Amino acid sequence: MPTRILIVRTSSLGDLVHMLPAISDIAAHVPGAQIDWLAEESFAEIPGWHPAVNEVIRVAHRRWRKAWWSAPVRAERAALRQRLRDVRYDIVLDMQALMKSAWLVRQARGVKHGLDWRSAREPLASLFYDVRHRVEFWQPAVIRQRKLAASVFGYTPQGAPDFGLQAFARVPGQAPAEGQATGSPYAIIMPSASRDDKLWPVEDWQAVFDQLQEAGLGLRLLAGNAAETARAQSLIVARENAVVLPRMGLTEIARELAGARLMVGLDSGLTHLSAGLGRPTVGIYKASTPVRTPLVGSAYTASLGDRGAPPSRDAVQRAVEQALGEAPDA
Structure with missing residues (x-):
């Protein structure tokens, strides 16, 4: 059976880019990993670029907060809540450690992992996890995310970061792909x-x-x-x-x-x-x-x-x- 994983990292653009090497690590070290990723709709293209990501689930906090209690926004939030309840994950991993991401984590089904009180940017978010991990704050974001994923899944990150963006690479001697x-x-x-x-x-x-x-x-x-x-x-x-x-x-x-x-x-x-x-x-x-x-x-x-x-x-x-x-x- 695949290991079903939900990654919660909604924004922003640079932060999602910094996440990509951790996704490559998980795919390399967790047999049968099936990774879904919850991301802000404005940046949802980024998780979709990574070949190891199965489904990108869109959230629209930035748009919703302008009309949080309007009927259309309530309907969208209810649909997201139902989507998160429809699937049981083996691991739900909050890699943002903010209250807004913890709110999403709590709606998902599965064992919830995140940073501990000392490590989280917003320490209160750590209270919403089943399992908490210590990752020192003042280190480069790419390293920090790789270490958090490694702590959750029990491996040691090795080698240079792999962003999983090979689809954009141009092969010498070949014509550029459509759109390049x-x-x-x-x-x-x-x-x-x-x-x-x-x-x-x-x-x-x-x-x-x-x-x-x-x-x-x-x-x-x-x-x-x-x-x-x-x-x-x-x-x-x-x-x-x-x-x-x-x-x-x-x-x-x-x-x-x-x-x-x-x-x-x-x-x-x-x-x-x-x-x-x-x-x-x-x-x-x-x-x-x-x-x-x-x-x-x-x-x-x-x-x-x-x-x-x-x-x-x-x-x-x-x-x-x-x-x-x-x-x-x-």
């Missing part, structure tokens, strides 16, 4: 963020753009909303071979990232996705720390700066130079 990026070599740039305190100076971006274009790369900038699009457009005014990409779904963005020579971006979920896809990636940290969320991947990565201490232009350009030296054609 083609054409001249390019760099992906993520210059925008939801908060102004994360932004990097315009003149520093311009110096990096000069460096990339002198290396023969086009520039493809990502933007998530109208304000970010306007900012990105202003950064490339009068530059040839530079475009702001239209808004796309996560799978389309992943294809763009997988086809890039390298990526340079602010600390964001998409920058972490680039690293997970095995592309050389330079991350700029300004309002967050890389101590717990460094870039992790199979290619060159640089996690530069820290909270309140942005990296210098020279530091970023040195990292870009090294990334260019280690970046084979996509």
Whole structure:
């Protein structure tokens, strides 16, 4: 009989990317693992990319909380509750350790595992688990998630993290798969963020753009909303071979990232996705720390700066130079 497992990790984008190596570990060490994953609808594409995930169950907290008691939202919540009650899992594993994830865990049937009081981001969540695990808080998120899964299933994580994103890889000598990026070599740039305190100076971006274009790369900038699009457009005014990409779904963005020579971006979920896809990636940290969320991947990565201490232009350009030296054609 398969071992039926429910993973609860609903958000956000970067956190779901950090989860993927733990899923690869479980698939490798648990015979017959049948893994379902409960995720926020905005990010539900990400679990679906992993070949070991059987079913992605969608939750819509972000949308529901705008009209929690409306009839349509009550109906959606009731349908989710029924779906969780319809299947009995051998293991229900909360890898988020928040009250909102513990609420979902309690609705599922099966032995409930999660972090203990000292390890959980919201300690009260630990009261809702049948089995609690100690995983030290201040360590990189990818390592922390791999250790939690290993503690639950009784194995020791080994080897480099495997993000399970091979579906996006391009095999040398073969034509690109449908939807994969083609054409001249390019760099992906993520210059925008939801908060102004994360932004990097315009003149520093311009110096990096000069460096990339002198290396023969086009520039493809990502933007998530109208304000970010306007900012990105202003950064490339009068530059040839530079475009702001239209808004796309996560799978389309992943294809763009997988086809890039390298990526340079602010600390964001998409920058972490680039690293997970095995592309050389330079991350700029300004309002967050890389101590717990460094870039992790199979290619060159640089996690530069820290909270309140942005990296210098020279530091970023040195990292870009090294990334260019280690970046084979996509």
